[in-house]
Amino acid sequence: MRIAVVSDGDGGGWLRELGDGTPPAPVRRVGDLAAAVREAEHSGGQPPRWVWADTEDLYPDLVRAGVRVSRCHDASLTEALLLGYRARHTEPHSLGAAWARLHDLPVPDDPVRPLGEGTAAQPALFEADRSTLPPGTDRLDALVEVHADQRGRISGLPSPDRMALLVAVESAGALAAVEMSHDGLPWRPEVHDRVLTEILGPRPRSGQRPPVLADLAAQISEVVGHEVNPDSPAQVLRAMAWVGHPVASTRSWVLEGVDHPLVPLLLRYKELARLYSANGWAWLETWVRELPGGGTGDGPRLGRFRPDYVVGGVVSGRWATRGGGALQIPRSVRSAVRADPGWVLVRADAGQLEPRVLAAVSGDGALAAAAAEEDLYARLAAHVGDDRERAKIGLLAAMYGQTSGDAAPLLATMRRLYPHALEYVDAAARTGEGGGIVRSWLGRTSPAPGDWAATVAAADGDRRRRAHGRFTRNFVVQATAAEWALVLLAALRQELPETPEGGGIVFFVHDEVVLHVPADLAEEAVRAIDRAQTRTRRILFGDTPVRFPLAVSVTDCYADL
DNA sequence: GGAAAGCGCCAC
């Protein structure tokens, strides 16, 4: 059963059951939307699929009210996928935009979502309507109409089941994203502060460098013979030339090739300055919130990092985040990620996901045989007759479109041993070089290049064509890997046991999920992960021999993993 | 004085 729902901006809303082929049920007005949703969700039998305009608008308030739903149809994300399929990525995809296109009316721009509008913001129960529908339009009618149209467009596709699955898991991902932002990644502020102080020295007043950085900067200036700001690439470039070692850039790997006492100082400065500016005390204050009452008594101070996830924020279907740099938590501060007392972190990490995906989608028998193994690259090395590291470089080069350096001779070997796999990515690259679009396994579509005629005619047209070929070459693999991760996430939401508030999936990044569960639920969580991964492989690739092994570990601290 | 570009590093 599907139930369309809109909120009234004041805690209540309207619901309407959607029958398959039968006339829709009458509209139901409810004063307490969260209570109505909770009731329908637990009324016995299979829970409904909630049809709504935008998960980011509706679901955070439900989650704050303590309500979780199992399934939804996010009309906005669905519209983006369907527009993308027709290579119309740049067109607005809100409910209002979809409705306007149905009625040949001017299409409104998508609303801009400023930072922190997710669950990170302070509770503001059922915020004002953010609809892009024209004033006076019945929002529930519009939603029902757009939803019916979307289902029709899906069923008209060459592979409707795949797009239906993609829509379902994209929507489930949106639910998971809101829940993860709400629960947050457990983060100990005092551990983070201790790490920073050990590496950088005590926290400085604002505007000053921490002691260790200040000392390094002074040493650098002393070696050069005059004041140098190591944060300025231009000044570092001049300083290197001044000491007799001109370099083309100040990138670390370039400097590493230079033998001069200035180099280790600069490299050390870069490393520490990065930590200070990207994940230093300012980051900690901005992004980690202590739980109310979490710091009482002798216990540790419990905090939460709550990034704002952007589902579908990357063309390939990977997620982006808004603020906090959640996709790049550096190893040096991961020791601050600790389970609460009595709880554990369960991490599941898909190893070698992209080559396995390539084996599955291309149907290459030899690569699939290697991908049936726990360590794909080791098996590859045996095939190729080379060491593991070089076999790995060869395959990655094939997927990324690298042609120079070490990879060139390896590629020829790869092409001979895994012809179908190589042809799969080569074909995608050829399409891209010709200005065409490619699709993932479930039908997510690469954006069409901008004015292609102008691109080709440009002075560097060849370079641009090849760059677009590398993009489409990688897209077919990366976008399908992202789908695998989305299906896993959706399956995991269903398989996981109920946990107390704050438990469940708390972090997700490309091919890795982190759960936070009471210690006595750890074993059950590990079993749930195992069931979810089995379902994921079967749902996506049927009876493929390819395995997608997940490294699962249970621990107190993310740095241990 | 703020926006945008350029650089560089972090993650997968």
Place this chain on the structure above:
DNA sequence: AAACGTGGCGCTTTCC
């Protein structure tokens, strides 16, 4: 060993 895909983001410099 170093130019090969997707991103976020902070700092400096340049532009208006």
